[in-house]
Amino acid sequence: MTDSGARDRLMMMRCIDLSRASGQAGEYPYGAIICRNETIVAESINRVTHDGDVTRHAELVTISRAQKVLGTASLDDCEMYANAEPCALCSYAIRESRIRRVVYALRSPHMGGMSKWNVLNDNDLFMAMPEVFAPPPEIIAGFMADEAMATLVKWNPLITGIVRQRGLFGAAPRVLATYNHAQGTPHLNYRLLRFLRRYVFDYFGRR
Numbered sequence: 001m002t003d004s005g006a007r008d009r010l011m012m013m014r015c016i017d018l019s020r021a022s023g024q025a026g027e028y029p030y031g032a033i034i035c036r037n038e039t040i041v042a043e044s045i046n047r048v049t050h051d052g053d054v055t056r057h058a059e060l061v062t063i064s065r066a067q068k069v070l071g072t073a074s075l076d077d078c079e080m081y082a083n084a085e086p087c088a089l090c091s092y093a094i095r096e097s098r099i100r101r102v103v104y105a106l107r108s109p110h111m112g113g114m115s116k117w118n119v120l121n122d123n124d125l126f127m128a129m130p131e132v133f134a135p136p137p138e139i140i141a142g143f144m145a146d147e148a149m150a151t152l153v154k155w156n157p158l159i160t161g162i163v164r165q166r167g168l169f170g171a172a173p174r175v176l177a178t179y180n181h182a183q184g185t186p187h188l189n190y191r192l193l194r195f196l197r198r199y200v201f202d203y204f205g206r207r
Contacts, residue, residue, distance in 0.1 A: 007038055008081075008103055008140070008143060009144065011033055011035060011040075011079075011081045011103070012081055012083075012103065012105060012143055012144045012147075012148075013144075013147075014033060014040070014043070014081075015031045015032065015033050015043075015081045015082060015083050015105075016031070016083050016105070016144070016147055016148055016151050017031070018031025018032070018033070018043060018044070018045050018058070018083070019031040019045070019083040019084075019148070019151055019152075019155075020151050020154070020155065021045055022045035022046045022058065023155035023156070024155075025045060025050070026049055026050075027045055027046035027047070027048060027049050027050065028046050028048070029046075029083070029151065029152055029155045030045065030046045030057065030058040030059075030082070030083060030084055031043070031044070031045050031046075031058050031082070031083050032044055032057075032058040032059040032061075032062040032080060032081065032082045032083075032086075033062065033080065033081045033082075034062050034063065034065075034066040034075065034078050034079070034080050034081075034099070035078065035079050035081070036070070036075075036077055036078045036079070037077075041065075041066045041069050041070060041078065042062050042063075042065035042066035042069055043062055043065075044058050044061035044062045044065060045058055046058045047061050055089070057086075057087065057089065057090050058082065059080065059082055059086050059090035059093065059094065060089070060090055060093055062080070063075070063080075063093050063094070063097050063099075066078060066097075067097065072198070072202075073097065073202055074097065074098050074197060074198045074202060075097045075098055075099045075100075076098040076099070076100055076134055076194060076197070076198070077100065078099050078100065079099065079100065079101040079102070079103065080094060080099050080101070080102050080103070081103045081104070082102070082103075082104040082105070083104070083105045083106065083148045083151070084104060084105065084106040084108060084148070084169060085104045085106060085107050085108040085111075085112035085113065085114055085115060085141065086102070086104065086112070086113045086114075086120070087108070087111050087112065087113055088111070088112075088113045088116070088117040088119050089113075090113060091112075091113025091114065091117070091119035091120045092113070092119050094113075094120065094137065095119060095120065095122075095125055095133055095134075095136075095137075096132065096133065098133070098134040098197070099137055100134070100137050100138065101137050101138040101139075101140075102120060102137045102138070102139050102140070103139075103140040103143050104140075104141060104142075104143065105142065105143055105144050105145045105147070105148035105149075106142075106145055106148050106149060106152075106169040106170060107141055107142060107145070107169065107170035108168065108169055108170075109167055109168070109170060110166075110167070110168055111168070114139060114141065115141075115170075120136060120137065120139055121136045121139060122136065123135065123136055130193050130197075131193075131196070131197065131201045132197070132201070134193075134194070134197070135190075142170070145170070149164075149169070152169075
């Protein structure tokens with residue numbers, strides 16, 4: 001296994017552990033992690049029940065925490081791991097925070113921000129508003145899906161059975177590689193736009 005593959009597995013194992021803890025805490029079993037340079041910056045379980053707020057998805061809470069820890073709205077040097085495909089709401093936040101890579105386990109054909117709504121992989125956001133949006137992140141889907149599904153079964157076999165019967169989550173591994181920020185050296189315009197987003201446009205629009 002490559003160093004990247006070993007890191008992905010380590011991070012996803014932690015993410016699946018978070019999903020288990022979320023279920024044990026009375027939440028839906030979702031967990032998310034944001035890392036930078038192989039170091040976890042922020043992580044969270046679902047917080048919807050605890051906070052009485054339907055927007056407190058694990059991914060959104062993690063993004064908010066990471067921005068506070070790093071002191072910036074732009075997470076363009078960060079990666080996100082989630083045990084399930086981020087929904088459209090979370091996917092838009094991922095795009096606006098410019099996370100460069102997203103790895104998730106279970107695909108969500110009816111709710112997913114990639115499988116259903118294609119927010120994660122939409123290049124129009126970048127083309128129309130390069131001052132705000134980076135190109136689509138690199139996406140790895142279906143990573144350790146079987147392990148993530150097994151955790152859901154242990155959490156609640158009945159509910160998980162219904163979820164699987166309705167096709168709400170897909171457990172079969174499937175890798176989707178899209179725009180890859182790591183391929184080659186970014187051209188001058190990409191580097192310039194990245195600099196301008198962080199230190200010029202964000203200064204006036206996101207202070």
